[in-house]
Amino acid sequence: MSLLPKTLGYWRAELDSGRISSRDLTEQALDAAITSSEASSTFVAVHAATARATANAIDALRAAKVPLPPLAxxxxSVKDLFDEAGQITRAGSRVLNGAAPATTDSVVVQRLRAAGAVVIGRTNMTEFAYSGLGLNPHYGTPRNPWDRATGRIPGGSSSGAAVSVTDGMxxxxxxxxxxxxxxxxxxLCGLTGFKPTAQxxxxxxxxxxxxxxxxxxPLARSVACCAQLDAVLSARAGAALRPASLADRCIxxxxxxxxxxxxxxVAAAFxxxxxxxxxxGAHLVEIDMPEFAELGHINRLGGFIAAEAWAWHARLLQTGEAEYDPRVSVRIRRGAAMTAADYLTLLGDRRRWIAGVHQRLLDANSDTLLMPTVPVVAPPIALLQDSEELYGATNLLMLRNPTLINFLDGCALSLPCHKPGxxxxxLMLAGVHGQDERLLSLGAAVEVALARGT
Known part of the structure; x- marks a missing residue:
């Protein structure tokens, strides 16, 4: 059996039935993470020894009929942003190579381990998460599973995360x-991804x-997988996910x-x-959203990301800028010019902007937005590496639709909507702040409808 393209529910059933052991499943993942064509650019660290030890322990507990948690x-895989005890959190950079290893696990990793997950390794990413393309000049760029002969971007910044799932790692x-x-x-890689409300x-x-x-x-194979992982990460485990009704649902x-x-x-698939x-049965209503056109102006100085990234990186840039990806450092440095007044204005603009979007949805009798996640398919890596102008324009295009929901402080799902091959x-479904469970339930219904429609 192969890890692709199976869901978490499938693997839990296979493990519980004894048709496969956690050790065998883990060995399959490790084999792919070490030997596949994209392995070296997908992971910055593979935890072979600890993964095998965890799998053996889970198998022993399962053999003893001990009740096990959901991800047992x-x-x-976890992105190279999460602290793991004994590991250096580099965030896809070289400048942090000399940093001390973490002394404790991040809360996210703690919750994954408590849920029985085998943490297979740390995935590569855009340096310091500051790009939507996924290119990394230090550790390489994993190629998108679609059209590997051309070599297309995986998307970012969670580039290795996506490829670790598509390639069975x-x-x-x-x-x-x-x-x-x-x-x-x-x-871009044909997976389901869930962005929860920020807090x-x-x-x-x-x-x-x-x-x-x-x-x-999470990045996973289905809405149910995302809901299961979100329940673990948010410590809000509740009733099993049930698809909502699409009948007369206004979107x-x-x-x-x-x-x-x-x-x-993208136009044809959407x-x-x-x-x-x-x-x-869904009622799709087109609406004007002038607030969306305003966001570029609101963020013209760099927005929250530039201001807050600069606050974290300022001292490190003074001593180690030569080790940064210049396409990242130049964007961080935009925050240096922002004043306290600029930041306070941004806070006020955001409150006004969110209220405006909420009112538009209320007027449309809807709490859900539907749009393409990104407006283009994955472009070739080589073209973006060779052109600063194309890199910048493509990065803005990739980020444009998703970042609307981050600024809204909402939640969103991206579901694959293309035909096989x-x-x-x-396809992005998005909801307002705190409507995560409702959105996941709606996403499950949309997933069923799309599967029936193909």
């Missing part, structure tokens, strides 16, 4: 999302990009900004998805 014996991955870093690689999952022990916007979520499709620059492949949801395309 299942290999999961893990059954699911944990990433972070400050402006789309879970949803972008999920969309839903604790960020203690996670190297920050933006204290205001950072959120932590808002914003006309403003989100379709600009869209390629023909239109087909909309027809499928309408046929399933075609270029991966993501």
């Amino acid at each position: 014996g299942i290999p999961i 893990a059954a699911a991955a944990i990433g972070t999302d400050t402006g789309g870093s879970v949803r972008i690689p999920s969309a 839903r999952v604790p960020t203690e022990g996670v190297l920050p990009l933006s204290f205001t916007l950072d959120s932590i979520g 808002a499709v914003p006309r403003t900004l989100v379709f600009e620059g869209m390629d023909a492949t 239109d087909a998805a909309c027809r499928t949801l309408s046929a399933a 075609e270029a991966p395309v993501g």
Whole structure:
């Protein structure tokens, strides 16, 4: 048996039935994480010894008929932002190579271990999580599983997280999302990704990009997988996920900004998805969202990310800037010019902006937005490496739609909506602050409808 493309529920049933052991499942993941074509650029550290020890312990408990937690014996990868005791948290950088190893696990890793997960290793990422493309000049860039011959971007910043799942190195991955870093690689690689409300999952022990916007979520094979992992990460385990009814459900499709620059492949997949949801009973209503067009101006000085990243990196940049990816350091340095007044203005603008978006949804009798996760399919890595101008423009395009929901302080799912064998395309469902369970339930219904429609 192979880890791809199976869900967490599938593996739990296989383990509980004895058809496979956690050790065998872990060996499959380790074999892929060490020997596959993308292995060296997907992981910055593989925990072979501890993964095997954990798997053996889980197998012994299962043989003794001890009740086990939900992820018992299942290999999961974590992004190189999460502290693990004894590991250096480098955030995909070289400048932190000399940092002291973490003395304790982050809360996220603690909760994964308590749930029985086998932490298979630390995944590569855009340096310091500051890009939506996934390129890393220090540790390499894992190629998107679609069209590997060309060599296309995996999306970022959780690049290794996505490829660890698509290539069977893990059954699911944990990433972070400050402006789309879970949803972008999920969309480009054909996975399901969930960005929860920002404060839903604790960020203690996670190297920050933006204290205001950072959120932590899973990349996996299904909405149910994401819901199960979110329950573990948020410590909000409750009733099993049940798909909502799509009958007469009003879903808002914003006309403003989100379709600009869209390629023909994404347009066709999105239109087909909309027809499928309408046929399933959903009421899709197009609305104007002028607030979306304002966000570029609101963030013209760099926004929360530049200001808060600069606060964290300023001293490190003074001594180690030569070790940074220059495409990252230049963006961090934008925050140096922001004043306290600029930051306070940004806080006020955000409150006004969120209130405006909420009112538009209320007027449309909806609490859910539907749009393409990103407007284009994954471009070739080589083109972006060779052109600063194209890199910058493509990065902004990839981040544009997802970052709307981070600024909204909302929650969002990206679901694959392409036909099998075609270029991966993501469909984004988004909800307002704190509506995570409702969104996951709706996402499960949308997933069923899309599967029936293909």
